[in-house]
Amino acid sequence: MSKTIFHIDVNSAYLSWEAVSRLQKGEELDLRTIPSAVGGNPKKRNGIILAKSIPAKKYKIKTGETLHEAFKKCPELYVVSPSYDLYMKCSNAMYEILKEYSPKIQRYSVDECFLDYTGNEELFGDPVEVANIIKGRIKEELGFTVSIGVSTNKLLAKMGGDLKKPDAVTTLYPEEISDKLWPLPVNDLFMVGRATAPKLNKLGIYTIGDLANFDLSVLKSFLKSHGEMIWNYANGIDHSKVRKSNRIEIKGIGNSTTMSYDVENIKEAHMVLLSLSETVGMRLRDSGYCARLVSVGIKSSEFIYRSHQHKFNTPTDSTQQIYEHAKKLFNDLWTGEKIRHLGIRVSEFCDNDMVQLNLLDPYNEKERAIDKAIDNIRKKYSSHSIIRGCFLNSGIKPLMGGVGEDDYPVMSSIL
DNA sequence: TCTGGGGTCCTAGGACCC
DNA sequence: TCTGGGGTCCTAGGACCC
Numbered sequence A: 001m002s003k004t005i006f007h008i009d010v011n012s013a014y015l016s017w018e019a020v021s022r023l024q025k026g027e028e029l030d031l032r033t034i035p036s037a038v039g040g041n042p043k044k045r046n047g048i049i050l051a052k053s054i055p056a057k058k059y060k061i062k063t064g065e066t067l068h069e070a071f072k073k074c075p076e077l078y079v080v081s082p083s084y085d086l087y088m089k090c091s092n093a094m095y096e097i098l099k100e101y102s103p104k105i106q107r108y109s110v111d112e113c114f115l116d117y118t119g120n121e122e123l124f125g126d127p128v129e130v131a132n133i134i135k136g137r138i139k140e141e142l143g144f145t146v147s148i149g150v151s152t153n154k155l156l157a158k159m160g161g162d163l164k165k166p167d168a169v170t171t172l173y174p175e176e177i178s179d180k181l182w183p184l185p186v187n188d189l190f191m192v193g194r195a196t197a198p199k200l201n202k203l204g205i206y207t208i209g210d211l212a213n214f215d216l217s218v219l220k221s222f223l224k225s226h227g228e229m230i231w232n233y234a235n236g237i238d239h240s241k242v243r244k245s246n247r248i249e250i251k252g253i254g255n256s257t258t259m260s261y262d263v264e265n266i267k268e269a270h271m272v273l274l275s276l277s278e279t280v281g282m283r284l285r286d287s288g289y290c291a292r293l294v295s296v297g298i299k300s301s302e303f304i305y306r307s308h309q310h311k312f313n314t315p316t317d318s319t320q321q322i323y324e325h326a327k328k329l330f331n332d333l334w335t336g337e338k339i340r341h342l343g344i345r346v347s348e349f350c351d352n353d354m355v356q357l358n359l360l361d362p363y364n365e366k367e368r369a370i371d372k373a374i375d376n377i378r379k380k381y382s383s384h385s386i387i388r389g390c391f392l393n394s395g396i397k398p399l400m401g402g403v404g405e406d407d408y409p410v411m412s413s414i415l
Numbered sequence B, C: 001t002c003t004g005g006g007g008t009c010c011t012a013g014g015a016c017c018c
Helices: A013-024 A067-073 A084-099 A127-142 A154-163 A174-181 A196-202 A208-212 A216-234 A266-287 A319-333 A354-360 A365-380
Strands: A005-010 A036-039 A049-052 A078-080 A105-109 A112-116 A146-151 A168-171 A252-263 A289-300 A305-316 A339-351
Touching (some): A005 A013, A005 A127, A013 A036, A013 A049, A013 A084, A036 A067, A084 A105, A084 A127, A127 A146, A127 A168, A146 A154, A154 A174, A174 A208, A196 A216, A208 A216, A252 A266, A252 A289, A266 A289, A266 A319, A266 A339, A289 A319, A305 A319, A305 A339
Parallel strands (some): A036 A078, A146 A168
Antiparallel strands (some): A005 A112, A005 A146, A036 A049, A105 A112, A289 A339
């Protein structure tokens, strides 16, 4: 029996949500009606556009470009800083509406969900009509617009929703693939990105249709399993399930930062690592896991990225231990190049069952108690209510991670 | 290209074991 | 001492997503 899947995607999510929130607070101005954007700190060299309004789009402002570039194109661009707590609230509110139409919902990202509508026709009615009702309710009750794709699997629903934005419901059923999907450029296909598209072009593949009708075995010899996957996608084949998730199970936690200047001495680099360890450690403990793999990555001023990782037998969630591992990895990795960007990631999780841990772990209870106490103070007051002394007057932020602003975004509890 | 930050998955090669 | 092949684990790096 064939399934019925919806893909729901918030249009320019961050910007829409900022606009709605401001209107609700009584502001007159609707950010969506002027050239505006959500972006990182414009004074820092790494400030970039995270989302833009439709009027901003007319100035050819693109997501991901620097604020500097954007201002050159549109000097009067109105830029606001991101507020992740707000986005999580909006995302949750949308999820609450979706839940009324099916229990099988996968929260794919903060602004995207898959919904398995299979078998619910008798309860709520025709899929396209219901998709329109959902779209209308979100607009009416929450104040922002979504695009919904309707089809028989997740891939087609997602590609379908992309066909028309904003504020639209679009079907992409298997019998519509050749008309609606195949004429599109191949890089519009999910999982065909910057690296794959030129390779496909070299094989004479320019549209999704070209890919769908290309010889699979030849494609596989060039692109291995990735080739087979995108060939399936081009033909509308996808057997993945809507994985029910009111919270997504996470596999890794990482934070990284581009420094406001290139770091060239080891002491400063270590401070940045400590700062990142603090954020990663807090999030890890908050998630209820311990990790047994730590990796460290460096991006040089020439944009060359390298990483080292280390796996160990005793899982940990201690800030201090994460930092010690990170420091060792960094010292192995660093050859003295100017450092633009540093990152730490932990993965290979297991539950942080206390009893077992205390038996196995040299990381003593005192250390654990300190981490816990600090976490509680930060949760109760603010993330900067307690910081390490070494950061005072150092010019280095004591808790790094997250985009732009100083506040550590507490997202891990839901995504 | 004055190129962010947070994720996931895959592959290749080396080490090590039987 | 030279030689094998298969399996698993670990690490580095690449590619993609939002």
